[in-house]
Amino acid sequence: MIHVNTTVNGDPAEFLCEPRETLLDALRDRLDLTGAKEGCGTGDCGACTVTLDGRPVCSCLVLAAEADGREVGTVEGIARGEALHPLQRKFIEHAALQCGICTPGILVAAKALLEKTPDPSETEVRYWLAGNLCRCTGYDKIIRAVMDAAAEMRENA
Amino acid sequence: MAFDEKTGAFKVVGTRPDRPDGVDKVTGRARFGADASAPGMLHAVIIRSPHAHARIVKIDTSKAEAAKGVKAVVTRVDFAAGLKGEPWNILENVIAGDTALYDGHAVCALAATSLLAAKDAAKLVEVTYEVLPHVTDVDAAMQDGAPVIREGAADSSVPAGMHPNVVRYHESGHGDPDEGFAEADLVIEDHFVTEATHQGYIEPHACLATLGGDGRGELWCCTQGHWNVQKVCAALLGIETSKLRVAASEIGGGFGGKTAVFIEPVALALSRKANRPVKLVMPRADVFRATGPTASTSMDVRIGMKKDGTITAASGVFRCQGGAFPGAPMEFTAMCAFAPYNLKHVRQVGYDVMTNRPKQAAYRAPGSPMAAFAVESVIDELCNRLELDPIEVRLKNASREGTKASFGPKWDRIGLVETLEAAKAHPHYAAPLAPGAGRGVSCGFWFNHGGETAVQLALSEDGTVQLSVGTPDIGGSRASMCMMAAEELGIPYEDVRTTIADTATLGYNEISHGSRVTYASGLATIEAARDTIRKLCRRSADKWGIDPEAVEWRDGAAYPAGPNAGDHDPLPIREIARRMGRTGGPIVGHYEATPEGAGVSFATHIVDAEVDRETGATKVTRYTVVQDAGKAIHPTYVEGQYQGGAAQGIGWALNEEYIYGADGRLQNAGFLDYRIPVASDLPMIDTVIVEVPNPGHPYGVRGVGETSICPPLAAIANAVSNAAGVRMRQLPMRPSRILEALEGQGS
Numbered sequence: 026m027i028h029v030n031t032t033v034n035g036d037p038a039e040f041l042c043e044p045r046e047t048l049l050d051a052l053r054d055r056l057d058l059t060g061a062k063e064g065c066g067t068g069d070c071g072a073c074t075v076t077l078d079g080r081p082v083c084s085c086l087v088l089a090a091e092a093d094g095r096e097v098g099t100v101e102g103i104a105r106g107e108a109l110h111p112l113q114r115k116f117i118e119h120a121a122l123q124c125g126i127c128t129p130g131i132l133v134a135a136k137a138l139l140e141k142t143p144d145p146s147e148t149e150v151r152y153w154l155a156g157n158l159c160r161c162t163g164y165d166k167i168i169r170a171v172m173d174a175a176a177e178m179r180e181n182a
Numbered sequence: 183m184a185f186d187e188k189t190g191a192f193k194v195v196g197t198r199p200d201r202p203d204g205v206d207k208v209t210g211r212a213r214f215g216a217d218a219s220a221p222g223m224l225h226a227v228i229i230r231s232p233h234a235h236a237r238i239v240k241i242d243t244s245k246a247e248a249a250k251g252v253k254a255v256v257t258r259v260d261f262a263a264g265l266k267g268e269p270w271n272i273l274e275n276v277i278a279g280d281t282a283l284y285d286g287h288a289v290c291a292l293a294a295t296s297l298l299a300a301k302d303a304a305k306l307v308e309v310t311y312e313v314l315p316h317v318t319d320v321d322a323a324m325q326d327g328a329p330v331i332r333e334g335a336a337d338s339s340v341p342a343g344m345h346p347n348v349v350r351y352h353e354s355g356h357g358d359p360d361e362g363f364a365e366a367d368l369v370i371e372d373h374f375v376t377e378a379t380h381q382g383y384i385e386p387h388a389c390l391a392t393l394g395g396d397g398r399g400e401l402w403c404c405t406q407g408h409w410n411v412q413k414v415c416a417a418l419l420g421i422e423t424s425k426l427r428v429a430a431s432e433i434g435g436g437f438g439g440k441t442a443v444f445i446e447p448v449a450l451a452l453s454r455k456a457n458r459p460v461k462l463v464m465p466r467a468d469v470f471r472a473t474g475p476t477a478s479t480s481m482d483v484r485i486g487m488k489k490d491g492t493i494t495a496a497s498g499v500f501r502c503q504g505g506a507f508p509g510a511p512m513e514f515t516a517m518c519a520f521a522p523y524n525l526k527h528v529r530q531v532g533y534d535v536m537t538n539r540p541k542q543a544a545y546r547a548p549g550s551p552m553a554a555f556a557v558e559s560v561i562d563e564l565c566n567r568l569e570l571d572p573i574e575v576r577l578k579n580a581s582r583e584g585t586k587a588s589f590g591p592k593w594d595r596i597g598l599v600e601t602l603e604a605a606k607a608h609p610h611y612a613a614p615l616a617p618g619a620g621r622g623v624s625c626g627f628w629f630n631h632g633g634e635t636a637v638q639l640a641l642s643e644d645g646t647v648q649l650s651v652g653t654p655d656i657g658g659s660r661a662s663m664c665m666m667a668a669e670e671l672g673i674p675y676e677d678v679r680t681t682i683a684d685t686a687t688l689g690y691n692e693i694s695h696g697s698r699v700t701y702a703s704g705l706a707t708i709e710a711a712r713d714t715i716r717k718l719c720r721r722s723a724d725k726w727g728i729d730p731e732a733v734e735w736r737d738g739a740a741y742p743a744g745p746n747a748g749d750h751d752p753l754p755i756r757e758i759a760r761r762m763g764r765t766g767g768p769i770v771g772h773y774e775a776t777p778e779g780a781g782v783s784f785a786t787h788i789v790d791a792e793v794d795r796e797t798g799a800t801k802v803t804r805y806t807v808v809q810d811a812g813k814a815i816h817p818t819y820v821e822g823q824y825q826g827g828a829a830q831g832i833g834w835a836l837n838e839e840y841i842y843g844a845d846g847r848l849q850n851a852g853f854l855d856y857r858i859p860v861a862s863d864l865p866m867i868d869t870v871i872v873e874v875p876n877p878g879h880p881y882g883v884r885g886v887g888e889t890s891i892c893p894p895l896a897a898i899a900n901a902v903s904n905a906a907g908v909r910m911r912q913l914p915m916r917p918s919r920i921l922e923a924l925e926g927q928g929s
Contacts, residue, residue, distance in 0.1 A: 060210020062384070064384040067466065069854045070384055100209065109209075113208035120201070122207055124432075125432065126384045127434075148862075156860070158853060158858060159861075160383055160826075161435055163825035163864060
């Protein structure tokens with residue numbers, strides 16, 4: 026077993042894991058953070074997206090041991106207390122989710138986009154989110170929610 | 183069944199409030215199938231056949247059982263014996279008996295103290311197979327000499343002389359198609375093929391099972407219908423239904439694929455053997471290999487038309503491959519095929535064909551999209567050759583209230599013509615096309631369904647209400663349930679909480695399928711609210727010392743019905759609720775029924791597509807969905823259903839397919855090689871909600887979930903064919919197929 030010291034959503038966290046264990050499994054099974062989902066386990070669907078030192082990654086393709094000394098961000102860390110992030114509010118308002126299984130990964134990915142690119146075009150949003158599969162919505166309302174959240178964040182910036 | 187129709191203006195219905203489970207789902211708090219755990223829980227793995235067809239000679243589990251951490255191993259002998267009919271079919275699919283029938287068929291399962299330990303131990307299970315000849319193609323499976331999947335699987339509907347793999351047969355229609363074809367100015371007959379596609383929900387099947395030696399158990403799982411899971415699991419494990427309580431988790435997509443039972447009985451059997459909770463989550467590759475793809479098809483369609491666009495006759499043969507078990511939805515394919523049209527002469531034939539593939543499961547309007555692809559392609563070709571407008575031709579022949587459906591009954595009030603008129607009037611239809619682009623139009627039809635339904639509505643002491651329904655919320659249905667309860671009771675939307683109850687709490691609820699939830703659970707919610715109102719009025723009448731009939735309910739309060747009822751101050755729901763313990767006890771409304779007035783739904787889609795003639799790649803550039811919702815309770819979620827169906831149809835039409843090798847193994851069991859549409863593949867999807875009320879629902883609701891996937895295959899095929907200048911007869915229209923078609927056209 027490997028002893029991992031890491032930071033998750035700004036808080037210190039530590040766990041023991043097997044060398045071959047994924048970050049996704051460690052988050053879900055050792056830290057009880059089940060917001061990140063396993064849709065495929067092969068990096069194709071994006072449902073497990075988290076940030077590692079601010080960069081979005083498929084946590085099913087990252088070894089848990091790699092989180093040592095680094096900062097992990099998950100969907101559970103997006104809201105501030107009871108105040109939702111504009112992306113979270115806009116996703117609810119636009120009905121950008123139906124079943125909601127892809128939502129955590131898409132929110133984490135979209136937040137990373139808007140931190141880098143506050144005024145993305147529709148095409149930029151579509152290509153940035155091309156690694157996050159949604160089977161319910163046809164993406165229309167997701168794209169609108171992200172664009173609308175970006176506009177609101179620019180106004181309040 | 184007659185219902186009081188609501189005639190006044192709606193206050194809540196038709197608005198767009200936030201869904202009640204929204205915060206849970208954007209914060210990661212919502213608990214899906216794989217998100218539950220229990221003290222002492224084991225993790226399970228299923229061992230599957232690598233062969234398309236093989237006799238299981240021996241399963242040696244001794245090494246696996248001796249491995250560290252392994253607590254239980256099960257094979258077929260650990261399940262109920264002597265089952266017959268559909269329970270036997272389900273068990274045979276859940277875990278193989280003597281023979282593995284497809285690549286991915288479960289043969290053995292084990293549970294260990296960790297998932298990694300279980301995966302390691304699974305490699306130690308030694309299965310000896312005797313490989314048998316296999317067949318995976320629908321036409322090949324019907325040929326003389328094709329390997330027989332199972333002797334005696336056919337029912338009495340199959341005509342004599344057919345191959346044993348043909349297990350069911352359907353024939354319907356009216357008139358004399360030959361007479362009709364003779365009246366036509368042009369008759370086109372063509373052959374069409376569609377490949378199997380997967381529902382593609384992002385959440386793999388997952389469950390947490392606890393079952394003791396006394397036969398008492400608890401099951402948590404992602405499913406579209408937990409009462410069905412309870413019934414099936416009890417049968418497969420040989421326990422009494424009521425001893426097993428099943429709770430539905432949040433469900434990460436289903437689209438029909440989670441109406442079936444796959445892993446839950448296995449987890450329960452392992453739990454019973456180990457006497458510990460067992461968690462079982464399907465790997466994605468297993469989801470592709472062993473859970474419900476849709477049927478693949480081979481179809482022949484013939485349609486005759488006069489120069490003025492009148493269809494004189496239509497006939498079709500629809501062969502549906504449904505894997506190693508009976509059940510391909512060929513009767514739906516046949517019945518939906520010509521449903522949009524008012525035909526004097528029509529005949530449709532369907533074949534249910536078994537192959538060495540996974541047992542097909544329902545996928546959003548099962549069977550209908552393929553039929554529409556074949557029929558609407560032929561109509562498009564007729565329109566092109568006769569130089570007729572495709573919407574005008576459809577209007578001319580459209581099914582209407584009172585006309586005879588292609589499969590028998592007379593249509594009730596239906597909204598096909600309204601969708602066609604709305605499509606014709608939409609700016610999309612008049613917009614100029616870019617050079618090299620093509621436009622396609624198609625209609626589509628789905629029956630919709632009612633089904634067994636039970637709901638309960640309990641009043642809280644502060645006047646808010648708790649609504650319990652039994653249909654898992656697969657796309658925002660809690661919101662529409664809250665809205666209908668609030669509308670009826672005259673209270674704010676926020677005052678209603680909707681819970682998906684477990685199997686111990688309500689009577690039997692059929693699966694969330696057949697686009698039935700907003701219709702049937704909605705109808706039951708309205709009736710339960712009316713039951714509650716009757717009780718509220720009685721309490722008020724008792725207080726006022728008048729007859730309950732002299733009390734009327736409006737805007738969330740009881741009022742004297744008229745001057746003769748006396749002069750009493752209105753009693754708001756909050757007042758009655760506060761005193762209910764002293765005035766007769768808890769106030770609970772309920773409703774149980776099998777509503778049968780689910781109104782059918784029609785849609786018309788318009789698609790623009792561009793084809794790159796060098797690479798064969800296709801791009802959908804504009805998409806418009808027009809569909810009859812009867813009455814849209816929450817219009818944003820209705821739009822979402824329209825858009826989702828269209829997007830799945832785009833995937834089916836352009837990219838998605840099950841690819842089997844000569845060895846009978848599935849070659850693309852992952853999202854990398856089985857490519858569902860991603861955000862950068864699609865345009866915005868425009869929607870038009872047409873509302874032609876369904877007389878079978880108090881507010882006029884028709885189901886909307888499934889019809890949206892009926893027109894896309896054909897609409898896109900027509901757009902691509904018109905762009906490429908060559909008729910595409912096989913799906914998916916992947917680049918290589920388009921290039922082949924273009925080359926064929928050049929030669």
